[in-house]
Amino acid sequence: MFTRRSVFKPDGLKKLDFEYVPPRLPHREEYVERLVDFLRPIIERPGAISERVLITGRSGTGKTVTAKKTGEIMERIARNRGKKLVYAHVNCRATGSKFALVQRIIHQVAPALPVRGYGPIELLHALWDYLNEHDCFLLLTLDEIDYYIRTTGEDIVYELTRLTDEVKNVPQRINFIFISRNGGFLNVLSPSTLSKFRPQERFDFPPYNELQLRDILTERVKEAFNENCVSEEIIDFIARNTCKYGHGDARYAIQLLLAAGLIADRDGYPMVIPEHVREAQEKTDPRLRDEDIVVLNEHQKLLLLALARSLADRKEAVFLPIEEVEEAYNVVCEEYSKQPVGRVMLHALASELKAAGIIVIDSDFRLGLDGVKAEVMERFLENLLGKGR
Ligand SMILES: Nc1ncnc2c1ncn2[C@@H]1O[C@H](COP(=O)(O)OP(=O)(O)O)[C@@H](O)[C@H]1O
Ligand SMILES: [Mg+2]
Structure with missing residues (x-):
């Protein structure tokens, strides 16, 4: 059968999906290292303390992907030491209620636990028991937590952290990475939640500049596109326009790259040309955040x-x-x-x-x-x- 050539590698589209975690994160490797260093006590002194860290930064600064990468590495370190650590990542935008949020956590940590017929608090306790019974530690990322607090209220943070704070003389098993676009939500928390929330460490991710975007795009092009289909000139063009029109949002850069590639394929071109990028820009609005709509x-x-x-x-x-x-x-x-x-x-x-x-x-x-x-x-x-x- 005659198959049309594509600028993308066979699994290239997957590598441009916003859920994908690439093997390397240019210009965020240092943050990953700092996060792993900060969280290392979970593995080295298991149960001693419930670690809490907050990551803030505008959209497209790599918060989500950095947390996921940190989770992968923590799971690997634990595995190598014969310890059980599970990383769970919940996007609070995708969860309409407290129940849905807890369900999603359980689904990732203990899929076999029955969830039907229980309330969210009961489920949290079931989760706690599960972790204890299996001598398992949890690193939980609550992504876009500000959104959750704005729409659903703060009590889930309170309940989750209370779960770990109120127990004495038993190992601490739940650790948190909180992610928010800014720190404003801290001001609306009640003093009692705030005292439990107490992130011990905070990282604020700056937007990427043109050179950094170029590095990110170069890596992604190698993963997703066939050789010689995206020139350095195209990468520079997308990086420059992402700074100019997209506030350095890496998501916009990758969206443009994907859209330009699809246009090249549509028009039967063997490579992406600048006009494809310009057309992609006309179709892609940096303010339309696909991940916010998909959920x-x-x-x-x-x-x-x-x-x-x-x-x-x-x-x-x-x-x-x-x-x-x-x-x-x-x-x-x-x-x-x-x-x-x-x-x-x-x-x-x-x-x-x-x-x-x-x-x-x-x-x-x-x-x-x-x-x-x-x-x-x-x-x-x-x-x-x-x-x-
Ligand atoms: N340093 C990086 N290296 C590679 N890809 C990155 C990097 N930073 C962000 N990305 C990619 O850019 C997009 C947006 O990143 P994301 O982590 O979702 O940003 P945020 O959560 O801050 O809005 C994702 O597709 C992600 O894989
Ligand atoms: Mg994110």
Whole structure:
């Protein structure tokens, strides 16, 4: 069979996914080392203390990938020493409730534990018992914790840390990496949570500069693309534009690289050329953070698509009344064969999208999109929902 040549290696697309953890992290290796050094007592003096560290930094500064890499290394060190350490990573944006959050933790740590029929606090205690019975230590990353605290409240942090703080004379088994885009959420914690939270160490990741982005892109190109398909000139071009338009957000750089490669394939080019990058830029908005949209639930996505379509049709409008968006939403639901939710639920969905920083709502509860072109959002969601027009 004749297969068309692609600029990507056979598994190249996977290497450009935001979930992927590359073997090397240029310009974050030092942070990984410092984190591992800080967390090492979990393995060397198991149970002595519950370690807590906070990582802050704007989006695309490598917080998530650095925490995951640190987790991998910690698991490996523990394994080599014959100790049991599990790394679990929970994105708080993807978990709507306390129960869902605890469920996700358990799913990664002890998938065999039954979760149905228990409340979140009971589940936490079951988790604690499990760790004790298996002489196992947990390194838990609560990613985007500020979002969780803003939308769901602070009590989960309180409960999780209390779990480890209240027990005396038994080993400490749960250690935390907290991740947040900024430290502002610390100010809203109550004194009792704050005293438990007490991160002993804090790392603030600076945005990448052009040279650093070039190193990151160079590594990723080697992993994901066939030889000679992406020149140094293209890498420089993407790095420069990421600084200029994307605030040094590594996610935007990788999105551009991926989109440019897909355009080269679409047009049957043997390599990526600058015009592909320019087209990719037109289609990719640095303010549209794919990972924030992917984790939305289905009806949040459908409502967002309805809003994007409505605004794309009404280009002069900043805000649209929810009734108008609701009509579009009902049409979208029909198109995707979903049962639409009622008015009250729709209001709740809109509020959640606002809390996630994806839409804006004015004082009359009219909805708007302020950072991203409506058509770009529309196309992105259609692809995501699997039925582009
Ligand atoms: N130093 C780095 N080396 C390689 N890839 C990186 C590096 N920093 C970030 N990335 C990549 O950039 C994207 C965004 O990084 P991420 O860790 O999700 O940022 P944050 O969590 O700070 O928003 C991911 O695809 C990630 O793999
Ligand atoms: Mg992240």
